[in-house]
Amino acid sequence: MEDVIEEVKAPKPQTGQANPHGPETADRDRPAAPETAQAGRRTETLSTEDRAQDRWFMEDRGNRRVPKRLDVPNEALVSAAGPLKLTGNITLIDEAGQTHYANHLTLCRCGASRNKPYCDDQHMEVEFFDSGSIPQASECRQMANPQMLTVTCIKDGPLKYQGYLRVYNRKGQQCLTMQGALCRCGRSTKKPFCDCR
Ligand code: FES
Numbered sequence: 001m002e003d004v005i006e007e008v009k010a011p012k013p014q015t016g017q018a019n020p021h022g023p024e025t026a027d028r029d030r031p032a033a034p035e036t037a038q039a040g041r042r043t044e045t046l047s048t049e050d051r052a053q054d055r056w057f058m059e060d061r062g063n064r065r066v067p068k069r070l071d072v073p074n075e076a077l078v079s080a081a082g083p084l085k086l087t088g089n090i091t092l093i094d095e096a097g098q099t100h101y102a103n104h105l106t107l108c109r110c111g112a113s114r115n116k117p118y119c120d121d122q123h124m125e126v127e128f129f130d131s132g133s134i135p136q137a138s139e140c141r142q143m144a145n146p147q148m149l150t151v152t153c154i155k156d157g158p159l160k161y162q163g164y165l166r167v168y169n170r171k172g173q174q175c176l177t178m179q180g181a182l183c184r185c186g187r188s189t190k191k192p193f194c195d196c197r
Contacts, residue, residue, distance in 0.1 A: 067091065067101045067148075074149040075166045076182070078192045080132035083119035084109050084182060086151070088165075092117070093152045107151075107159065111186040117153045130191050134173035158194035159184050167192060 059068045067089065074088030084107045092100045094117065108119045110128035149163035158181035167182075168174035181194035188195040 069146040069148065070103055071146050072103060073166060074147050074164055075168065076192070078109075078132045078134065078167060078169045080169070081129050082110075082123055082132075083107055084159075084192065086149075089146055089148045091148065091150045093150065095153045095155045107184065109182065109184050109186060109192060111184060117159065117184065128186055130186070132169045132171070132192075134167055134169055134175055134192070135190055136175050136193075153184075154181075158182055158196075 058065050069089050072088055074090070075086070077085040077087075079085060086105045086107060087103060090102045090105060092102060092105065094100065106119045107117050108115075108123070109130075110119075110123040110126060112122040112126040112128065113120045114122060147164045149161060149165055152160045152162075154160055160179075160181045162179045164176065164178060165180075166174055166176050181196070183191050183194045
């Protein structure tokens with residue numbers, strides 16, 4: 001699994017914000033992919049951010065430009081006393097309503113990060129404790145096609161998600177859900193899910 005993650009690291013630029021686990025750091029030194037003549041013409045009209053996404057994420061489908069679907073499952077690894085590690089075809093909508101595309105995100109679930117929704121290792125400073133257990137274990141099946149996952153950061157609330165997501169931990173517990181809300185304040189009694197309190 002780790003090898004796959006390395007190959008699909010997201011290049012989403014987080015302009016002006018340090019994100020130790022985010023795409024910007026991961027791909028800072030990655031060489032640019034060669035551009036075709038057609039792509040070269042297109043980049044003249046795109047913003048810097050769009051061009052960065054264009055290089056790694058976007059593809060032509062019909063007459064639309066859409067995020068590339070990589071053949072990776074949507075998964076959330078719940079780390080004990082640490083963040084949520086998401087992989088997959090992720091559309092992240094932040095609190096300001098900005099849309100970001102990524103294939104690998106490390107999101108805060110302790111509530112202490114100064115760079116929300118991303119983890120900045122503050123969970124160690126605040127000695128966040130959670131065993132990482134999955135309370136509603138269920139059968140998981142492999143999806144035939146790459147699925148999309150949309151994660152929305154609710155202001156002063158959870159991470160709401162829509163799309164097939166396997167939530168698992170290193171103890172072998174897992175569940176598959178279509179939609180739900182993940183805790184990001186660290187206080188839910190149903191972690192990693194939100195208990196809506
Ligand atoms: S889980 Fe890492 S800062 Fe919150």
